[in-house]
Amino acid sequence: MRKILLIFMVLGVVLSGCASKDISPGPSELDVMIGQMVMVGFRGLEVKGENPVVRDIRDSHIGGIVLFSKDCALNSTVRNIAGPAQLAKLTSDLQGYSDIPLFIAVDQEGGIIKRLTGEMGFPETPSAAELGNSGDVHAALRAGQVIGRTLKSVGINMDFAPVVDVNRNAANPVIAALQRSFSDDPRIVSRFAESFIDGLHSEGVLSCLKHFPGHGSSRGDSHLGFTDVTDSWNPDELYPFSKIISDGKADMVMTAHIFNARLDRKKPATLSRKVIHGLLRRKMGFEGIIVTDDMQMKAVSGEYGFKEGIYRAVKAGADILLFGNNLIYEPGLGSKAVANLKKLVREGKITERRIRTSYERIMRAKTEMLSAASRS
Template sequence: MIRFTRHSLKPKISGTLFIIAAMVSLFLIAGCSNSSSNSQSEATDSPTSQSTPAPTTSLAPTPSAVSDPIALQVAEMTLEEKIGQMLLVGIDGTVLDEQAKKMITEDKIGGIILYKDNIKSLKGMISLINSMKKSNTGNPAPLFMSVDQEGGKVSRMPKEYATFPSNGTMGASNDAAAAEKMGKLLAREVRSAGFNMNFAPVLDINSNPDNPVIGDRSFGNAADQVIQLGIAEMKGIESEGVVPVVKHFPGHGDTSVDSHLDLPIVNKTAGQLADLEWLPFQAAIKEGTDAVMVAHILFPKLDPDKPASLSRTIIGEQLRDEMGYQGIVITDDLTMGAIMKNYDLTTAAVDTVNAGSDILLVAHGYDNEKRVMDSLLQNVKNGKIQETRIDESVYRILALKAKYNLSDEQIPVPDLTDLNKEINVWRQTIEK
């Protein structure tokens, strides 16, 4: 049974009613189109794309506030609070500066992502995370505290933690049980530091040997291998109470451009993608994945104008309608070169919301976060985004936070002796 504490959400609703409603909420989110489920990362002048007006119908049923306390909380939130919940932001430095604090206390953002530059030592990291959680006191919901902790070259944790091998190394073992154990250990590692969301596993198939950004971040070059190991890792992360975010839909494995730097273009049809790239994501949906990250890749044969992360065709039609996914959709970082060099950031923010995204990752720049938030507010007020579209995303976000029993409670500096020993013993079995 899902447990909730008085720290889980703003205390407007009695605990018993909230438990019942959250269970109903999770059924609606995970089960609307997925009845088989049981569980559950720089700018130049650029052309400005035209934002498409919001659809007048919701992508998923919106429960009545009369019978559903989560819907009631959404109804009682201000528009500013709701949009804040849809932003997951990065900060500068290793301490909570005034700009970071303003994003939490004034903009009431829904989550934070920390990168290597934010983390220098175990004690410093714990102090930073605790200060952010303390600043969130009184806000509508606990923070998503997120990190990219994949293993191999994408490792953010400080030197006090034992290290993990790459997914490529994991793939060479082709051991699903070991992959699930890796997920559990990754989750225990990040959770010990106060994180509750991990942008892993990578479900990209490493089909292009010249790919500059995926490589051994992938479990391998075959769909079956990525499915077997990726889903096992996903379940391992989830089982330890950390939200796994599978990435990078529709698939980053066949790109020859790093989307951190510029916009990759993949000239594949929907049929070709369905035969390879989409298979791991479809498997994750079938297994009840809670969150999917969408990549900044242009697929001209699906949408000639907008990359996947901004495309209603790819998010709304393919991912949600065709694949039946009703969980959280998170964009890759909107301040990456793929977006900032080719699109207007504020228009991109509107487009991705109208496409069906729930959480916008704005990983760099307080000014960028403000521009995105102001754009969304203005475009709801002028009717280019329907407020029901905002409500739908906020409902999903609050329900997911409740499902994982998130809180902003302070955490102590952990003793890592046992955890590091377990990681090292497990790693020896993979690398033997």
């Protein structure tokens, strides 16, 4: 209850400040606003005061945590998740270090892509491809309900799902090969995705559509480097995003690191103002939170570097910068991201107003999330 009251108070102060030209945030307010725009991963099945992520939360005010079951950098099956009791304690401890409630996120799509596995004692659900092929839209609802109930029981409030990429390329190594798309028909994708989202929402868990503006036709893997879909992408890949947004069911949208010269001749989607602000915000009318795909993926980090990637993503319109801290592990990465964002503001490259805009979106979502939790 204390955190619910706190978030309402903070949001009220920020919004009233935004309405008055005579009130501008002091450094501490700016620090908090910047911190809330960062989501980071970390190592550990438990957290104590010496864990770098605790300092990220306490000192840099980071707003979100992403959890993994495997440590890619170490090629290890031990990362953040071992079982229900352990995970519930971990998320509770993480929340205890933060004055503003954290978004705690995980990729729990079903099928192959899951962080909470049956071996760990969690219920499993079918993949998107299996659900779509079944033709049973109610099965997608049940899958969303099972996942939502499972995540809620262990303190996870955000699912990086569903994937609404259209299955345009059967040889796609990151979508089709992993059974992550509901269908090659964008209308079927949207129907099954909406049912899945309804299931998550019934348990009070936020959803995230991915990967905008469509990763289904790619031949490459943006984890590994530059991925161009210019010749393979079709405009109807936008349909699931547009339909779900217009139906008011999209909590968040995750950008893809794909390059599409038909939408922007110079930049990949995550770093493109034409794609994020022009297409997703203005043309499609999305008013919720835009989160980047992992900023450590080579399609961004390998082409632009750390600070430049942050600068371009925020200028393009991203609200939350996601750093999985798993492909490469760096202690204190959340604080490093916050420090670079602060420096960009001090240098005048990013305005305080731009930071505040994202902060208000984040705080509204957190307020609504806590309000729903208090009623359940």
